[in-house]
Amino acid sequence: MARILIAGCGDIGTTLGLSLHAAGHRVWGMKRHPDDLPSGLQPLAADLADPATLTALPPALDYLVYSAAAAGFSEASYQAAYVTGIHNLLSALRQAGQRPKRVLLTSSTSVYAQHRGEWVDEDSPAVAEGFPGRCIRAGEQLLWDSAWPAVVVRFGGIYGPGRTRLIDSVRDGIATHSAGPPVFTNRIHRDDCARVLEHLLFLPNPAPLYLAVDDDPAPLTEVLDWLAVQLGVPEPPTAADPPLKPGSGNRPNLALRQRASKRCRNARLRASGFRFRYPSYRDGYGALLRAAAARPSDQNVASAKS
Numbered sequence: 001m002a003r004i005l006i007a008g009c010g011d012i013g014t015t016l017g018l019s020l021h022a023a024g025h026r027v028w029g030m031k032r033h034p035d036d037l038p039s040g041l042q043p044l045a046a047d048l049a050d051p052a053t054l055t056a057l058p059p060a061l062d063y064l065v066y067s068a069a070a071a072g073f074s075e076a077s078y079q080a081a082y083v084t085g086i087h088n089l090l091s092a093l094r095q096a097g098q099r100p101k102r103v104l105l106t107s108s109t110s111v112y113a114q115h116r117g118e119w120v121d122e123d124s125p126a127v128a129e130g131f132p133g134r135c136i137r138a139g140e141q142l143l144w145d146s147a148w149p150a151v152v153v154r155f156g157g158i159y160g161p162g163r164t165r166l167i168d169s170v171r172d173g174i175a176t177h178s179a180g181p182p183v184f185t186n187r188i189h190r191d192d193c194a195r196v197l198e199h200l201l202f203l204p205n206p207a208p209l210y211l212a213v214d215d216d217p218a219p220l221t222e223v224l225d226w227l228a229v230q231l232g233v234p235e236p237p238t239a240a241d242p243p244l245k246p247g248s249g250n251r252p253n254l255a256l257r258q259r260a261s262k263r264c265r266n267a268r269l270r271a272s273g274f275r276f277r278y279p280s281y282r283d284g285y286g287a288l289l290r291a292a293a294a295r296p297s298d299q300n301v302a303s304a305k306s
């Protein structure tokens with residue numbers, strides 16, 4: 001039985017924590033408001049941004065999973081979640097004389113600036129242009145520079161129960177196709193995220209970095225059209241190009257269509273022995289749609305996250 005702290009224990013952390021608990025481990029879920037954690041997870045109220053709240057960590061931790069998310073889309077929020085929070089927690093563990101066997105970070109493929117449909121993997125340059133990727137890269141480095149064996153997991157877009165924005169946008173007729181070149185998107189089902197983390201927690205001799213996306217980096221248009229067919233609604237229309245920015249001459253404004261178009265390779269993760277439950281968006285979204293169909297009162301599959 002291992003003693004495991006999940007810091008920033010939200011959707012992914014809770015899914016992971018419940019699985020670890022079921023496997024017989026002792027799991028603490030840390031967040032600012034831990035009252036909603038399910039039984040099986042030991043609640044730990046703390047604010048990663050406030051070192052004074054990190055002085056009573058459970059002793060003799062074997063593993064740490066850091067999965068806090070930014071509170072909003074601002075540089076201050078990303079800095080707090082990925083830089084200050086990681087720094088504070090690692091310092092608190094060090095000061096308490098803890099010696100975890102392994103520390104994991106839920107990172108993101110947003111650390112890559114590539115946007116022309118290139119294939120990227122763990123050896124590709126990760127030189128993010130925006131503040132989210134830059135803050136996350138800084139947090140990755142803090143982990144790798146810590147005294148303990150560190151594994152960073154860069155997840156693609158997470159979808160799953162309660163994270164059905166794409167489905168909802170197609171059903172509601174809000175989704176549109178881009179008129180430009182294909183925009184490649186990468187994703188992973190929430191349950192596979194938790195399974196990847198559990199796999200990498202206990203994998204002998206893991207690499208310091210893994211890309212965690214499914215086998216099917218697909219053009220967004222393909223995914224939208226597939227969803228439309230499944231939902232029995234019209235395929236999304238093609239949107240006009242966004243307006244030219246003043247001073248951009250005749251060059252099209254590519255900001256929107258180039259957004260995050262890349263293809264993430266998961267070969268290292270697969271070579272480590274991991275097998276996806278949902279290897280393609282067809283498997284994962286198909287399961288969500290079947291689950292929703294089995295609940296006749298569901299008008300919408302759901303809500304807030306993509």
Ligand SMILES: NC(=O)c1ccc[n+]([C@@H]2O[C@H](COP(=O)([O-])OP(=O)(O)OC[C@H]3O[C@@H](n4cnc5c(N)ncnc54)[C@H](OP(=O)(O)O)[C@@H]3O)[C@@H](O)[C@H]2O)c1
Binds near residue numbers: 049066081106157
């Ligand atoms: N969404 C995506 O598609 C995507 C893609 C790649 C990577 N990721 C990353 O995956 C990780 C897990 O995501 P998730 O979906 O599980 O996020 P989530 O459900 O929003 O959970 C994050 C948790 O962090 C806690 N938290 C935030 N600030 C905190 C603080 N200062 N101190 C203590 N706890 C704090 C929050 O609880 P309290 O509010 O109670 O503190 C929340 O429960 C995140 O790092 C996210 O950035 C997400």
